[in-house]
Amino acid sequence: MAQKRIRWKNYNKIANDISEKNRQKFNELNITYKKIESDVKKINELQMSNLDLENKISNMKAISVKQNGEIFRLSNEPRSLKNRKRMIPRTVSMKNGKRFISAVQLSHPHLLQLSQPEEDRCVVLERQFVELKNETETIQVGMTELKTVN
Incomplete structure (x- = not known):
């Protein structure tokens, strides 16, 4: 056991x-x-x-x-x-009412310098649109004023 x-x-x-x-x-x-x-x-x-x-x-x-x-x-x-x-032409003439404004394109492609001979005033504008109907008609330019030079 x-x-x-x-x-x-x-x-x-x-x-x-x-x-x-x-x-x-x-x-x-x-x-x-x-x-x-x-x-x-x-x-x-x-x-x-x-x-x-x-x-x-x-x-x-x-x-x-x-x-x-x-x-x-x-x-x-x-x-x-x-x-x-x-x-685009360098100098254009635009009819504004009875006045003629001479526009000269500046070095920047979107800027135009406008001069109004009768008022002895020069305005630089930013071009927003340009409509060229044909060479003999008026060029329409939509612009915003940037500066005015007297």
Whole structure:
């Protein structure tokens, strides 16, 4: 009987040791599983972030292409304005009621200097629109006064 008790104690001790080792392994597996889940979540977040960044990059490239086109257009605009300036007459006469006003285009393409000889007055105007019906008719100019020189 004493041997049975010793064997039973040894059996229980071995069983408890095995159970404890199993619990430790189970806990280690749970910890590892939680780490894997956490890593998978981080990977998914990084993939989503990567997709967002790729979308932003593609949008920025599209904007860049559009702005490069705008820059190209604007860089060519001074040439076209210079060419247009050559086509507009330097001195024109406009009928304003009964008075005739002499208009001289200044160096800036949107400015006209008007002089009224009978009043001895000179006005610099910003041209907002010019309508040229034909060479023999009057040129109509919509203007805003910038400064008056006496």
